[in-house]
Amino acid sequence: MNTLTIDIRKAEPSDARDIAEVHLEAWRGAYSGIIPHKTLTSMINRRGADWWANAIRRAASVLVVEIGGTIAGYATIGRNRARELRQQGEIYELYLRPEYQGIGLGSRLFAAARQRLKDHGLKGMVVWALEDNENALAFYAGAGGRDIAEGVEVFEQKALKKVAFVWE
């Protein structure tokens, strides 16, 4: 039997192409039928391999989860951007390739992202998810998040509610 190694690590510029692919597949899977098609396509197209290579080089905190040598997902983390919330850290994005969802990798990446924010001395953490993204809401509630605030994000004149989950 082969053993698949699961590794969670900081992204390297050479991961950019794979992360762009994960981003495309995960965003299509999660947001088709929620975010209007034109906006979703342009949001995806903006984030090609060059965009990701730049983000990684500019020291943005991008983590990847690699299983058996394949990049299955990524997370981006940093300081909380919402002034009205007192939590200091934020997971901006957490996405897995559709075929790697539901097997525990999201939980592992989430835990690693949270630990890394703590290691940077940031107390408490926020994650925003679109209210229509039921899987994400179930996932963050299951991970012990408290939904504490709501906001609105407008895409092509379509207003979508978003929910903030927090951890202390």
Ligand SMILES: CC(C)(COP(=O)(O)OP(=O)(O)OC[C@H]1O[C@@H](n2cnc3c(N)ncnc32)[C@H](O)[C@@H]1OP(=O)(O)O)[C@@H](O)C(=O)NCCC(=O)NCCS
């Ligand atoms: C949301 C996401 C990160 C979760 O990661 P995952 O690896 O699929 O989840 P896990 O296998 O670690 O499951 C963790 C828990 O969430 C629940 N969960 C996961 N996917 C679910 C789904 N599709 N529907 C309902 N619950 C789900 C599981 O039941 C599990 O609970 P348990 O531990 O009590 O069994 C991942 O599915 C994903 O990338 N989805 C698409 C993109 C997305 O929506 N990202 C979040 C944007 S804010």
